[in-house]
Amino acid sequence: DVKVTQSSRYLVKRTGEKVFLECVQDMDHENMFWYRQDPGLGLRLIYFSYDVKMKEKGDIPEGYSVSREKKERFSLILESASTNQTSMYLCASSARGQVLSQYFGPGTRLTVT
């Protein structure tokens, strides 16, 4: 069974803290994605990566960075967390060429106080 896991389901951080969200997939997928999901705004793409050490900005990259040192792992970094980054963060992966088969992790609900 395909599996995308995220390091935490719930996270509470203070303003200004550095936050790491980890995502691991066991399907040998080339593509990995980070989204945030907010009421009324839907899923918005933050960053994605189509290969190890490759990264591309999505629609809302400001305030975030990413790291893809290994194929199975894609990390999202909030350098200095702010309250407007309180959100649900979803990681996804897909195999190259299989656009429709994007598999999601369970999500991390981050609260920044």
Added chain:
Amino acid sequence: RKEVEQDPGPFNVPEGATVAFNCTYSNSASQSFFWYRQDCRKEPKLLMSVYSSGNEDGRFTAQLNRASQYISLLIRDSKLSDSATYLCVVVPSYNQGGKLIFGQGTELSVKP
């Protein structure tokens, strides 16, 4: 204008009802289209693809109208378990790295 737009609902329907959702997209060169389903506090999962000729999977029918740039999802004989948010998904023409564009979702609540 958003690239993909959906009526957020909620759609409240009784069991057994037929319900339809529409989704419009702005880029006429968009390549492919899908419907995802997201249960409350869960991750999105692929429900079905949308083909030009229309396609059916049990009680679910998806259709694409390229001329008017919209896709639809029809659910017949609604079940309580159909309650979820339905996300319209578009593959952009400039697709790179498997990127998808998601609509904000349409919430469906099926009542007994």
